[in-house]
Amino acid sequence: MPVEIEAIRPLADTAFTLDLAPAAGEDAARRVHTATAVLNAAIADGRLPGVTEVAAAFRSVTVHHDPLRTDRASVLKAVVPLLEQTTPAAALTGAxxxxxxxxxxxxxxxxxxxxxxxxxxxxxxxxxxxxxxxxxxxxxxxxxxxxxxxxxxxxxxxxxxxxxxxxxxxxxxxxxxxxxxxxxxxxxxxxxxxxxxxxxxxxxxxxxxxxxxxxxxxxxxxxxxxxxxxxxxxxxxxxxxxxxxxxxxxx
Amino acid sequence: MTRTLQIVSPGALSLIQDGGATRSRALGVPVAGCLDRTALILTNALLGNAENAAVIEVRLTSPTLRASGGPVRLALSGSLSGHIIAADDPDSRREVRPWTAFILSDGESLKLAAPERGGIGVIAVDGGVAVPDVIGSRSTQIKAGFGGFQGRPLQAGDALPLLTPDAELPRESLCLPDGFDLGDGPIRVVAGPQEEYFTAEAYQTLTTTAFTVSREADRMGFRLEGTPLKHDPAKGSDIISDGIAPGAMQVPGSGLPIILMADAQTTGGYPKIATVISADLPRLANRVPGETITFSLVSVEEAEQAARALRGRLDAAIASIAPERRPGEIDLEALYTTSLIDGMVDMRLADHFPGNLYTE
Incomplete structure (x- = not known):
C-alpha cells in the first residue's frame, strides 16, 4: 500500500503540507518518516528542482519550494507519484x-x-x-x-x-x-x-x-x-x- | 590592522541577517533571515555582493557605525539616511541618502536616523558581514543564541568582521535612481492550510475588516488586534501540530490572529486561516505597532504570479543602479544622453512652424 495523501494544504506560494495519516502516533510516524526519506533522496539527486526542504511533523510533511524556480502544480506533479510508488517502512529506520x-x-x-x-x-x-x-x-x-x-x-x-x-x-x-x-x-x-x-x-x-x-x-x-x-x-x-x-x- | 565595522551605538535591535537557512527545519531551527528580502537584495546589489550576503537589519532605531582599519563600502535601504562624521572633525556632516552605496573612510563614523516610519532598515557592507556560517546561514538565531554575531543583537563596542576585498574599493557613490516602492493596498493571503477550521464569517471578517498591529510584533510573529476570527465550533482551535512557512496566520482560541515571521518555531498547533504571499511579506514586515492592515484573498497561482512580478521589479531596479548625483552637481552623462531637444523645435523639420515656411 502506498503512502496515501489525505489532504493537500497550501501555505501560499512557498510551501504546502501533505497530511499522510489521520492522527499522530507510531503508524503516522512511519509514513512521515518514509515520505521524508523518499522526498529528501529525490531532492538530493535533482528530481525535485526548486524544492528547498521537506519538513516532518507528526502526521504530515511540509514541502517548501522557491516560487521563482518552480510552482506548486509542478512540485505536486513530481511529489505525488513518488509517494504513490512508496510503501511505508514496517519500522522506523533511524538511529x-x-x-x-x-x-x-x-x-x-x-x-x-x-x-x-x-x-x-x-x-x-x-x-x-x-x-x-x-x-x-x-x-x-x-x-x-x-x-x-x-x-x-x-x-x-x-x-x-x-x-x-x-x-x-x-x-x-x-x-x-x-x-x-x-x-x-x-x-x-x-x-x-x-x-x-x-x-x-x-x-x-x-x-x-x-x-x-x-x-x-x-x-x-x-x-x-x-x-x-x-x-x-x-x-x-x-x-x-x-x-x-x-x-x-x-x- | 584588520578591517572591521565598529558598532559605536547599536540601536534598539540590530541583528546580522542574510537570506536565512534553507535546510534547518529538520533540526527544529527557524529559517530566520532578513524580514525585508527586497531591502536585502537591493542593498547587496548596490555593492555588487551576492544577493543573500549577510547585512545588518535594524528595527525602530538605528545604529552608529565606524570604519576601522581601512575604508568600508556600505549601502542603505530606502528607509535609512544619515550623515558621515569625519575622524578629525566631530562637527562635520556629509549627508548620505536612502538607496545609496558609498565609502566610509577609515575612522569615519556613520550616524543613521531611525528607519523612516519605524519599519525595517538594512545596511549592507562590501563582501557581506563575514561572521561564520552556522547551519547554512549567517543569520542570528536570537532565541537559540547562535549564528550572526555571537548569537545575539549587536552591542556597542562590537567589531564586525569583514572580508579583504580583491581590489581597491570603488570611491564612487551609486544609487537606485527611482528608489524602490513596496506599494500599498491590502496584504494578499491564500486561504489555508486549515481552511475547514474556520467559518465563512471568519473569512468575511478577515477580508472586510481592518486589523491593527499590536505591540507584540517581532521577528517571531505579528499579533494582530481586531474582530476575532471564528473557528468552526465543531472543529475547535487545536490541531495536530504541522509545518509552518513565514506568513502563516495562526488563530488561537481568542480568535486574534498571529502572523508567523522568520524566527517562528518550525511547527505549530493552532489552525492557520491563511498565509501571506511571499511577495507581500516585506510590506508586512515594515508595518509597526498601531498601524492597520487589511487583507485580500488570492489563489496560489496569483501568489506565484506576484512573486515573479516582484522579482521582475527587483531586477529592473538593479539594472537601473547608477552613479549618485548629489544636489548641485551637473549630471554630465544625463546631459549627453537625454534628449536636449525634447519639447523644443527642430528647425530642420519642415513642419515645425505653424505657418509652414515652405508652402507651394
Missing amino acids: LWTLPICHDTDLAPDLADVADRTGLSPEDVIARHLSTDYSVYCIGFLPGFPFMGDLDATLRLPRRTSPRTRVPAGSVAIANGMTAIYPWESPGGWHLLGRCPVPLFDSTRTAPALLSAGDRVRFQAVSRTDFDQLTTQAAAGSLDLSQFRRTGDAS
Whole structure:
C-alpha cells in the first residue's frame, strides 16, 4: 500500500503540507518518516528542482519550494507519484539511542505530582517511563526538541495548567501521551520526570541536533554520581556521544 | 590592522541577517533571515555582493557605525539616511541618502536616523558581514543564541568582521535612481492550510475588516488586534501540530490572529486561516505597532504570479543602479544622453512652424 495523501494544504506560494495519516502516533510516524526519506533522496539527486526542504511533523510533511524556480502544480506533479510508488517502512529506520536519565528529586520536580495524578507510586511512574522504546516523531518547538511517543497509556496527562517560565535544559518531560527532552532552558508546560545530561543540540557539531525524526530512544536510569560526571564531561566538550548509540537489535 | 565595522551605538535591535537557512527545519531551527528580502537584495546589489550576503537589519532605531582599519563600502535601504562624521572633525556632516552605496573612510563614523516610519532598515557592507556560517546561514538565531554575531543583537563596542576585498574599493557613490516602492493596498493571503477550521464569517471578517498591529510584533510573529476570527465550533482551535512557512496566520482560541515571521518555531498547533504571499511579506514586515492592515484573498497561482512580478521589479531596479548625483552637481552623462531637444523645435523639420515656411 502506498503512502496515501489525505489532504493537500497550501501555505501560499512557498510551501504546502501533505497530511499522510489521520492522527499522530507510531503508524503516522512511519509514513512521515518514509515520505521524508523518499522526498529528501529525490531532492538530493535533482528530481525535485526548486524544492528547498521537506519538513516532518507528526502526521504530515511540509514541502517548501522557491516560487521563482518552480510552482506548486509542478512540485505536486513530481511529489505525488513518488509517494504513490512508496510503501511505508514496517519500522522506523533511524538511529537507536540509550539516553541516561537521573530521577533525583531536585531533577524531577513533577514526579510526585505525576504519581498522585496517575495513582501510581513514583517508582512505578519511573518504571513505566523507562519501559518503552520511544519513536522520535518530529523535531520542533525548539532547536533539537524531540517529540517522542507513544507513552505508556497510564502516564497520559494533559500539560500543566500553569506552564513554568523556566524549564532547565536537559529536563525529561511528559505530556499529551508523549515524552520529550528540553534541549534549552525555556518556558514549558510539560511534567518533569528527570534530567538527561547529554546535550541535545550544539550548533558547532556536524550534526547539531542529536536526534532526528525516525530515531528510537530508550531511557536508562543513572545515579547522581554518573549524572554529575556526564554533565561535567558535556560541559568540557569531552563527552563521546557515540556511547549512547545502540547498534543492531531495534526491539 | 584588520578591517572591521565598529558598532559605536547599536540601536534598539540590530541583528546580522542574510537570506536565512534553507535546510534547518529538520533540526527544529527557524529559517530566520532578513524580514525585508527586497531591502536585502537591493542593498547587496548596490555593492555588487551576492544577493543573500549577510547585512545588518535594524528595527525602530538605528545604529552608529565606524570604519576601522581601512575604508568600508556600505549601502542603505530606502528607509535609512544619515550623515558621515569625519575622524578629525566631530562637527562635520556629509549627508548620505536612502538607496545609496558609498565609502566610509577609515575612522569615519556613520550616524543613521531611525528607519523612516519605524519599519525595517538594512545596511549592507562590501563582501557581506563575514561572521561564520552556522547551519547554512549567517543569520542570528536570537532565541537559540547562535549564528550572526555571537548569537545575539549587536552591542556597542562590537567589531564586525569583514572580508579583504580583491581590489581597491570603488570611491564612487551609486544609487537606485527611482528608489524602490513596496506599494500599498491590502496584504494578499491564500486561504489555508486549515481552511475547514474556520467559518465563512471568519473569512468575511478577515477580508472586510481592518486589523491593527499590536505591540507584540517581532521577528517571531505579528499579533494582530481586531474582530476575532471564528473557528468552526465543531472543529475547535487545536490541531495536530504541522509545518509552518513565514506568513502563516495562526488563530488561537481568542480568535486574534498571529502572523508567523522568520524566527517562528518550525511547527505549530493552532489552525492557520491563511498565509501571506511571499511577495507581500516585506510590506508586512515594515508595518509597526498601531498601524492597520487589511487583507485580500488570492489563489496560489496569483501568489506565484506576484512573486515573479516582484522579482521582475527587483531586477529592473538593479539594472537601473547608477552613479549618485548629489544636489548641485551637473549630471554630465544625463546631459549627453537625454534628449536636449525634447519639447523644443527642430528647425530642420519642415513642419515645425505653424505657418509652414515652405508652402507651394
